[in-house]
Amino acid sequence: MKLLLSSLAFISTALAQRVAITYPNLGQNIPAGSSINVQVAEGLQLSSITEVGIAVTLQHCQQNPCEDVSNDLGIVFYSGPYQNQEFTPPSAPGWPYQNFTVNVPSGFQKGPAVFSVAHAQLVGAGPEFFNEIENVTVNII
């Protein structure tokens, strides 16, 4: 029984769908005071998943590579539903994504900074709660 329960837990964890930040690119130069799309993509659309929501944040890094900012995410640009859509033609399916247009404040500190996407979903028949933080480090100029 113990074995069965742990393998079920493994299966439902395996079905969670992580998101990926597909724009901006790693190390991209972004002028303070400009607006940019933060593009958040997710793979296969599984009916067993209910999206709870995401947040999009930006934090200046004290060092390069950036320290872990998961407890200090910085400016919250967005917090709410995640509704990705398929934008690529059926012949070349990509990951469905949602763009979040954010305005980097003109006073934002120059140098390395990290966009984080905190993501939560309910997985499987239980359902099981799944959450993650994805990130991409950019360069504020």
Ligand SMILES: *[C@@H]1O[C@H](CO)[C@@H](O)[C@H](O)[C@H]1NC(C)=O
């Ligand atoms: C989403 O943002 C990317 C990057 O700016 C852009 O290339 C793409 O056209 C945008 N997609 C939509 C549907 O606006």
Ligand SMILES: *[C@@H]1O[C@H](CO)[C@@H](O)[C@H](O)[C@H]1NC(C)=O
């Ligand atoms: C970005 O995510 C990776 C993988 O989860 C983590 O190891 C790293 O500390 C994160 N970076 C920042 C700046 O939070």
